[in-house]
Amino acid sequence: MLAAALLAVSLSGCATGYHSATNPLLGWTGGYWDEKGPGSTIKVGFSGNGYIKPEKVGVYLMYRSAEVTQREGGTHFVLYTSLHDAVGDVRSSERKVNSVWGKPTTHAYIWIVPAGERDALSAAEILERYAAEVKPGNDGKENK
Structure with missing residues (x-):
């Protein structure tokens, strides 16, 4: 429990990394x-904290969209910025x-x-x- 608390405190000044919003720790x-x-x-989304650049949030959205496409058995997708x-x-x-x-979201x-x-x-x-x-450090190896 102490280790988790220390990790949370140490991460509080860092930009949001690429992880699930349902991750209990992050x-x-x-x-x-x-x-x-x-x-x-x-519908795919990404929300960041105040330390992440909006451009990075956009990259994370595209990456997650590609992961979801493959998870659902697809190879290609089209993107719509709104339901309209x-x-x-x-x-x-x-x-x-x-x-x-003050936190980027998309x-x-x-x-x-x-x-x-x-x-x-x-x-x-x-x-x-x-x-x-x-x-x-992954160089995309897990996605090939």
Whole structure:
């Protein structure tokens, strides 16, 4: 218990790392999350603490979107910045990062699609592109 408390105190001045928001030890600093719906879309998000740069939060969102795509058995996905855009099929490759109480947060809706689909993003390419930034020292090996 003491070790966990010391770890929490030591991490309180650090930027949010790439981990689940439901992590019992680190989740209070933010993290990624995803939920199915509505329809065949999946809502993916990432929230950070006050020490993480908004650009990094956007990278984490894209990385998590690619992981979720592969977890669901897909290879490609399209990104929608809002539910309104998903309904209107207005696709994007941009991540809009907002600030809530000075902490960057973002979410998007993804739709898993075949490789040839218009504006499809390759999950494997995104995982490879951002692996060193998201999981330093891993070089994306766990995703191959």
